Amino acid sequence: MRGIQKRPLFGWGFNGFGIAYPFVANPNKVPEIVNLGQFSYDYIAPNGQIRTEKIPSYKAHNWVLDTAISTGILGAIASFALWGYCLHCAIAPPNTDIAAVAIGYLTFILPWFECAQYAQVLWLALDAPNRVKRVQNSQSCNNSRLLSCTHR
Numbered sequence: 541m542r543g544i545q546k547r548p549l550f551g552w553g554f555n556g557f558g559i560a561y562p563f564v565a566n567p568n569k570v571p572e573i574v575n576l577g578q579f580s581y582d583y584i585a586p587n588g589q590i591r592t593e594k595i596p597s598y599k600a601h602n603w604v605l606d607t608a609i610s611t612g613i614l615g616a617i618a619s620f621a622l623w624g625y626c627l628h629c630a631i632a633p634p635n636t637d638i639a640a641v642a643i644g645y646l647t648f649i650l651p652w653f654e655c656a657q658y659a660q661v662l663w664l665a666l667d668a669p670n671r672v673k674r675v676q677n678s679q680s681c682n683n684s685r686l687l688s689c690t691h692r
Contacts, residue, residue: 542564548613549613551616557609562595626642630643
C-alpha cells in the first residue's frame, strides 16, 4: 500500500511493483538509487558506499494491487471499469455461455497477475460470440447475393 501512497494518481509504470520496491522497502528514508535492475537495485548507503539489494519479485502477485501500483488509482479505475463492462457483457444474454470463461479468468488472476502470455485467451474467448455472429451474417449475405444473381 505504501507504493500506492507514494504515487497515487499515475502509479509507477509497467512492472510498477519492482520499480516501487526500493522506495517501499525503505519507508523512513528514500534511498538514492544508482541502478535499478530487474532483480536487484544498487543504492548509496548512509556511509557513502554503494550497496546492492535484491528485489524479491517484479509483480505483487495480486491483480488489484499490481494494477493500482503500476497504473495508479486513475489507471486502476479505468482497468476495473473495462473489466466490469466486459464481465457484464459476458453475463448478459445471449452471451451467458461465455460467462464461465470470464469468471474463471478473473478468479485465476486475482491472486496472481495479468500476463500477455495468457491474457489474449480471455479476450479471444469473450469475442467468440461476436465472431460467430459476424460469420453467420456474412454467410447469409453471400447466400442472398447468390440467390439474387441466379434470378436475373
